[in-house]
Amino acid sequence: MNHSYTEFAAVYDELMTDIPYDAYVELLDEAAGGIAGKRVLDIGCGTGLLSVKLAKQGAQVTGIDLSADMLAVAEKRARALSLPVQFIEQPMQQLTGFTGYDVAVIAIDSLNYLAEKEDVCATFRHIHASLAVGGTLVFDVHSTFKTDVIFMEGPFTFDNDRIAYIWEVEEGEHPHSVYSELAFFVQEANGLYRRFNEVHNQRTFEVHDYVDMLMEAGFSVERIFADWEDEPPHEECERVFFQVRK
Structure with missing residues (x-):
């Protein structure tokens, strides 16, 4: 992957206008039993679009990304809106220094940038360690279709x-x-x-592979659904969502 992202960061937001980030906020709000006041880790936060929306709902958000260029855009965005979001440059598979979070999210197929199964497993383990007991992780990935x-x-x-x-x-x-x-x-x-x-x-991986990796990391799987709908994944779905709990 090209980690520079410098020029891409500048056009990224314009290309992401069709992503229903508000629907993501609703998913997290539901999974967390109300997002206001909750401590949220937004992993692979990119330019901070979701981080800022969560902060607007009263969540205490920490955004993590490995691209300094993306984070520069994110920090500028949060500052412009006077929202107290903290942004940290870190690869998700080496996530460290976080404890007691209520919610973690890896949105819009960011997890699919990890090519090795071991890195996906490491990411799940580190997130599990970063969450409080009862904390929830929500993420989506490309379907194999x-x-x-x-x-x-x-x-x-x-x-x-x-x-x-x-x-x-x-x-x-x-x-x-x-x-x-x-x-x-x-x-x-x-x-x-x-x-x-x-x-x-x-x-990406098969749904059952993700379930195995999640359970190995200590999570219990609450729901798996597809394409922003409350429906189980089917043969031709494109995006698969997981909601799991520590």
């Missing part, structure tokens, strides 16, 4: 006049993994377009 079928229908293109991209996809080296190369074209103030490239590797 999405990595194996939908992504393979690429290349994909996007153009909103200011930003355009060409997204080429091929099978990654692991099962259910995807290697993506994106060429972005961003319009500058002078009307000319500037190009930059991004490389992303993502991998």
